Amino acid sequence: MITINDTDLKKAELLAKLSIEPEKRERTMAEMEKLFGYVEKLKKVDTTGVEPLAHTSEITKENRFRRDEVTNPDGAEGTLFNAPAKKDGQFVVPKTV
Amino acid sequence: MESKNVEKTAPVKGRPKTAECRRYDTVIGLEVHIELSTKTKIFCGCSTKFGALPNTQTCPVCTGMPGSLPVLNKKVVEYAIALGLATNCRINQRTLFDRKNYFYPDNPQDYQISQLYEPICLDGYLEIAQDEGEKRGSSTASENKTGGGTSTVCKKATKTIRIHEMHMEEDAGKLTHDESEGISLVDYNRSGVPLIEIVSEPDMETAEEVIAYLEKLRMICLYLGISDCKLQEGSMRVDVNLSVKEAGSDILGTRTEMKNLNSFKAITRAIAAERERQIALLESGEKVEQETRRWDDTAGASYSMRSKEDSKDYRYFPEPDVMPVVISDAWIEEIKQRQPEFKEEKAARFEREYGIPAYDADILTQSRHLASLFEETATLSGQPKKTANWFMGELFRIIKETGKEPEEFTFSPKHAADLIVAVEEGKINQAGAKEVFAKVVLEDIEPLSYMEQHGLMSLSDEGALQAAIEEVIAENGAIVEEYRSGKDKVFGFLVGQVMKKTKGKADPGKVNELLKRNL
Ligand SMILES: [Zn+2]
Numbered sequence: 001m002i003t004i005n006d007t008d009l010k011k012a013e014l015l016a017k018l019s020i021e022p023e024k025r026e027r028t029m030a031e032m033e034k035l036f037g038y039v040e041k042l043k044k045v046d047t048t049g050v051e052p053l054a055h056t057s058e059i060t061k062e063n064r065f066r067r068d069e070v071t072n073p074d075g076a077e078g079t080l081f082n083a084p085a086k087k088d089g090q091f092v093v094p095k096t097v
Numbered sequence: 098m099e100s101k102n103v104e105k106t107a108p109v110k111g112r113p114k115t116a117e118c119r120r121y122d123t124v125i126g127l128e129v130h131i132e133l134s135t136k137t138k139i140f141c142g143c144s145t146k147f148g149a150l151p152n153t154q155t156c157p158v159c160t161g162m163p164g165s166l167p168v169l170n171k172k173v174v175e176y177a178i179a180l181g182l183a184t185n186c187r188i189n190q191r192t193l194f195d196r197k198n199y200f201y202p203d204n205p206q207d208y209q210i211s212q213l214y215e216p217i218c219l220d221g222y223l224e225i226a227q228d229e230g231e232k233r234g235s236s237t238a239s240e241n242k243t244g245g246g247t248s249t250v251c252k253k254a255t256k257t258i259r260i261h262e263m264h265m266e267e268d269a270g271k272l273t274h275d276e277s278e279g280i281s282l283v284d285y286n287r288s289g290v291p292l293i294e295i296v297s298e299p300d301m302e303t304a305e306e307v308i309a310y311l312e313k314l315r316m317i318c319l320y321l322g323i324s325d326c327k328l329q330e331g332s333m334r335v336d337v338n339l340s341v342k343e344a345g346s347d348i349l350g351t352r353t354e355m356k357n358l359n360s361f362k363a364i365t366r367a368i369a370a371e372r373e374r375q376i377a378l379l380e381s382g383e384k385v386e387q388e389t390r391r392w393d394d395t396a397g398a399s400y401s402m403r404s405k406e407d408s409k410d411y412r413y414f415p416e417p418d419v420m421p422v423v424i425s426d427a428w429i430e431e432i433k434q435r436q437p438e439f440k441e442e443k444a445a446r447f448e449r450e451y452g453i454p455a456y457d458a459d460i461l462t463q464s465r466h467l468a469s470l471f472e473e474t475a476t477l478s479g480q481p482k483k484t485a486n487w488f489m490g491e492l493f494r495i496i497k498e499t500g501k502e503p504e505e506f507t508f509s510p511k512h513a514a515d516l517i518v519a520v521e522e523g524k525i526n527q528a529g530a531k532e533v534f535a536k537v538v539l540e541d542i543e544p545l546s547y548m549e550q551h552g553l554m555s556l557s558d559e560g561a562l563q564a565a566i567e568e569v570i571a572e573n574g575a576i577v578e579e580y581r582s583g584k585d586k587v588f589g590f591l592v593g594q595v596m597k598k599t600k601g602k603a604d605p606g607k608v609n610e611l612l613k614r615n616l
Contacts, residue, residue, distance in 0.1 A: 054193050070143070096281045
């Protein structure tokens with residue numbers, strides 16, 4: 001059984017750019033332990049002799065490609081439709097530098 | 098994200114540089130991204146055309162909308178295979194994509210589709226020319242060359258730079274920063290534009306080797322027509338991984354990764370500065386941190402971009418939305434058959450077939466397009482050496498003066514050849530020919546009719562010339578006497594007078610000959 005401590009949670013927060021509120025930390029750690037426990041269980045399955053399969057299409061061995069031809073029209077409107085903030089046809093986000 | 102603890106790369110004072118050079122070796126590996134010149138993005142049918150209005154070349158796929166599905170552009174795979182073959186790589190015949198997870202506004206999916214576990218090309222190498230003076234006994238010279246070097250010009254010392262792998266991936270969007278409002282703006286037109294990343298082994302030791310490797314890689318891409326490889330415009334991006342180690346030691350030092358290098362000059366400067374910075378740290382008993390640094394070319398210094406705690410953890414995993422790519426032997430063979438003759442083979446052949454100097458052959462093959470213009474012109478004129486002279490002299494001067502790209506010159510080789518033949522036949526003098534040549538390469542005029550229309554044809558018929566010569570002799574009695582009494586020097590003056598009289602249209606050779614006969 002894997003145990004998740006506060007350091008593990010802090011690392012996860014950093015990577016996910018999230019901050020978990022103090023009162024929710026205990027609960028979150030318990031949920032993460034459950035998740036990891038599930039993966040641990042999967043790891044117990046004996047897979048010796050089984051080739052890793054990246055995709056179900058590997059059964060057909062057929063490539064799925066697109067031709068290098070422009071098929072999309074001007075997409076600005078759709079792309080920006082749900083933007084919480086926009087300016088000059090661009091998304092506005094908090095300053096990144 | 099960027100911490101701004103400015104660590105200036107202060108020049109190391111008080112220590113003689115020569116001593117340092119003896120004590121430390123530099124170890125350099127490169128990660129090069131090239132932006133492919135496909136018409137569309139890697140996973141969707143959006144255009145990749147440069148300079149469009151923000152976000153107009155976007156769709157649900159390249160903006161990471163839920164439920165959208167990427168479909169791989171076949172051309173990207175073909176370009177990657179072609180580049181792999183040209184750099185002696187092994188083609189991975191079952192190649193997969195992986196997700197590289199990170200959060201940043203330029204990355205709308207919160208992951209980049211890239212390749213980690215099964216990249217498309219593996220274990221290649223490039224051979225770079227090494228200056229004779231730089232050749233060191235210890236370096237990995239070209240002993241392990243596989244065939245290839247059958248040409249006669251391979252006398253120069255070469256060094257092998259190994260390529261670890263090459264993978265396909267998508268580019269990110271573009272962020273611009275609005276200082277006054279304290280916001281950043283995001284344009285996703287570049288999001289999903291195909292890239293190939295070429296990862297070298299740490300086989301380079303000097304900035305010269307780095308530049309030689311990059312030039313070679315760039316030339317291959319240009320000849321393949323898969324990218325325009327412009328550092329300034331970001332279609333070729335170079336990250337330099339550098340560490341120093343005590344001379345002769347087998348233990349590698351801690352390396353840093355340098356970003357934001359926008360010119361060969363910046364790369365050279367950054368390598369020198371980073372080497373000095375690391376040596377200064379070690380000399381003062383400090384440690385080199387493994388970190389990503391950003392080069393500021395105006396300041397001539399680099400800054401730490403990511404702190405240690407923020408270290409990379411991309412949690413790669415296989416991309417479930419893109420199917421594995423199976424590359425058959427037949428497909429590889431087909432691409433092999435289509436490979437162009439690359440620069441070095443071409444230069445060697447030009448030397449051999451056209452008898453032009455190695456230097457000329459090297460310059461003339463720096464653009465595949467110019468090389469073919471040269472070859473056609475040389476063949477049509479039957480004057481390869483003269484053609485090389487015209488190209489090396491006048492054409493390159495015009496290219497430089499106009500600031501145009503070699504590809505923008507689209508004149509007919511027939512026109513250039515006609516002019517070169519006309520010059521050789523004495524139909525036009527050198528000054529006139531230069532004027533016409535410029536017209537040919539810039540406007541593709543038909544040279545012979547142009548010469549006629551503008552009165553540039555030489556007076557080669559002896560009658561007209563004879564008349565001019567007789568006039569000059571009559572008008573310059575005293576000087577003619579001087580010549581006849583043995584003063585050879587005045588001959589040039591008389592030739593000049595004839596040229597003046599014929600408005601420079603006379604063929605000087607002919608004038609010499611006729612004048613002597615008349616005197
Ligand atoms: Zn798109």
